[in-house]
Amino acid sequence: MIASSKDSGKINPDAAVNGIVFRPAPVLNPIKVTRTTNMKNLEFGTSEGLLTLLGIKGLGAVTARGIAEKFADLDALRTAEDEEFKGIANVTVRDLLRNDNAALQEANGKARREIEGVKEVGADVVCFLDELYPEQLLHIPDMPLVLRVCGDLGVIRRSIAFVGARAASEFGQTATHRMAQYFASRDWTIVSGLASGIDQISHRAALEVGKPTVAVIGSGIDTYRNDHELDMAVEIAGNGGLVISEQPCGRDADRATLIKRNRLITGLSVATFVMQAARKSGTMHSVRYATHQGKPIYVPGIPGKFQSDPLNEVPRLLAQSNGSDFVRWADFSQKIIDEVDEREEQPLATAIASRDAYLQVEQELEIMMPAAAKSASSLPKVA
Template sequence: MLDWIALNMTPGVGPRIAARLLEHFGSARAVFDAPRTELERLGLSEETVASIIARDQHERAERELASVRALGGDLLVLDDGAYPALLREIHDPPLALYVRGAWKECLEAPCIAMVGSRRCSTYGQNAATMLARDLAERGVTIISGLARGIDAASHRGALEADGRTVAVLGTGIDDVYPREHRKLVEEILAKGGSLVSEFPLGTPPMGQNFPYRNRIISGLSLGVLVVEAAENSGSLITARLALEQGREVFAVPGNITSRTSFGTNYLIKGAGAKLVQSWRDVVAELPAEIASAMLPEKKKGRQTAAQLALDLSGLAESERAILNLLSPDEPAHIDALAQASKMTIADLNAALLNLELRDLIIQLPGRCFVRKL
């Protein structure tokens, strides 16, 4: 473990250099065992080569590990079985991950990242809070970056549901930035959440840290939900990283005249992001075994004729026709429903939405539907 921590603390070894070293040598120990000439051939700076050869970070790594544990935290390294599997899959995973709180419970659950503008609108703040709350109620861990605006609203939404949330920091786990979020951090930890960072203790909130942090936010998650984002915002960087990592990307549509809606509307229009209006839109894109556990259970027992008549009262003829095409056991794809009903896609979508709102059908992943009756 100390080799990994020491390499993470070596001057000049950032995520890209670390990825190159691991690709060449295979492990942190092999890096420290390498001859000077081989290190120099990789284009490392003289300071970095000298530090690796001298192993001058190992003693500091021992002190670092002791300090982290005294803080109530822990250190996960890349070859550790406890290291998050999803994060290990990305191109440039952190060599060491500093964690504090109930990190294991948080990261074992399905995780969705939520990011957005620091200078968000009331609409964006309310949307982030609602979606985080609804997802957290269903066992999803909400991951965000503890920034002002959408990040904070997402953390708070999860806490309102007594759910779990993870704050990925651009500082060490012994620091809180921005300062006004100290109480928020206390509540995250008190309610079973976690803090995560790749940066050593004492690392201040330097601007260059936050783009690196963004790849961890997306890397820990099954998908990234962008609530509001201006043009050229950090949230769009996170969305791009998510696409590169093979994660789902979601976006909440916004007012076309709003500066903070440019990024989300662009993601929907030009980058293939899934438009999100409710938690169901997110869950529908998750792996089937995860999605099925979050969708409402089928009603138990048989309905009486009176209950059935009450549920079906007020349905349009087209909605009754769709309902008759659906079975509780065999999912029907929207294309099959369109062909069987001879309805236009617009009319079919409207009928399906109304049936779903009346809790008569369930939408499954892949735009498949089953009847609840």
């Protein structure tokens, strides 16, 4: 059950929106939270086990993943030979997991409370070893080990990302709505970040034609920056879509978490549509994530009278720039620049000049789709 609380900016399971309480279809069977104090059977390949590992001070995501993939449970870890920890955990972490029951109990209690908090707002928890974990994210660097999700994970089978400025111009708003609605009506799921501007226009375009959309947020799944984001999240989850977060309940979004969520937006998608952005903007992180992940980028063609608008600078430059050009004008640190292949001679983005080009873009997207995810039917004809 998920509903809006106008007062707190957090989801309130006892509240309703316009008299309606949304009950999105569950994506997982109810999670059974173990109440026993016997930790030896704690399974690491579960959301509870991974959240427990991640809650231990000094134990990071890389180590947690290695432990979950190597050891079935705590009992297996504690009976393993020292050699089995090589390349997975250092001596300090190994000894802590073997001997420090107090630290494990504390971390496990926190993990259980997190799972319960997620479920209280009608959401669920899925880890990277679960069958329902989005396959697309298994192939990106720094994938999240645990996701909080509300809605239908099945809608991300055919997904494209729309990203761009919060303060979109009239041109950007119109182009985004038209393009997002076209692809949504053709059964492409629109993925975006729920922020004002391009994100919300993209989500709204899909909802208007009765199609699901996916919101990836930088806060906890129960925490939103304002009423507009909260209400749209409720609407998305309540109408066949999906809300995703990698952050714990109660976590407010900040610059770091918003940048991190951008890698999930592009990672879930076959391609990324950069609709409007200034050179120094958060959207540039979506550009570099898409580039690093090998995902194609599309931009709207910019008519001459809008060329000078700073919000159209990034789409225009992406359609003109190869790898070395991008390195020259992108305002990134050297570490980020190193992710871009300067040898790439083709423009980093394809400009969509007009609505007549939509079908060609769609055909390109179909070719990019993994074979298992392609629709059994051929492309529908344009009306």
